[in-house]
Amino acid sequence: MEANSREELIKRLRDTRMEGERLLFSIKQNSTVGRDYFVEAGDQLADKLFDLHTNKDVKINSLRSQSTNLISQKDKFFKDYAAFCADPIGFNKRREADAAKVEKRGGARKGAGRKSLGTKKSVTITLPQERWDEIDTLIKNGKFKSYPDYFRHLDSKD
The missing domain is CATH 1.10.1220 (Arc Repressor Mutant)
Structure with a gap:
């Protein structure tokens, strides 16, 4: 009986270890995807800031508009980063779902457009x-x- 329960324990430990490795792999994968997203978003913000800084002949109203837009993008960046830190898997799933959404307006539809004359x-x-x-x-x-x-x-x- 002891050998059987020892074998069962070893099997359970092996299964648990495999489960833990799968979970760690998933976490690494999600953190890599998230890191890539934030690196790209941060680079875009830095590029826009640099463009705004080097554009000396911009009128004041345009400068205000561009800087306000940049500030809102920065706020979204930090908000997204906080959401990612709280739940990386959920954040990546939401981003994938948003990317999969298809706009239902426009595009080719059967029967739309000018009718052919022949x-x-x-x-x-x-x-x-x-x-x-x-x-x-x-x-x-x-x-x-x-x-x-x-x-x-x-x-x-x-």
């Missing part, structure tokens, strides 16, 4: 220059909107 085929037409000049004059005077409009008009005569 089948499109590319055609090259050779005409004397005088004829092209006449067509250009008709378009310029507003009788036709474009070359395609002119040739559609010719087609409709048949």
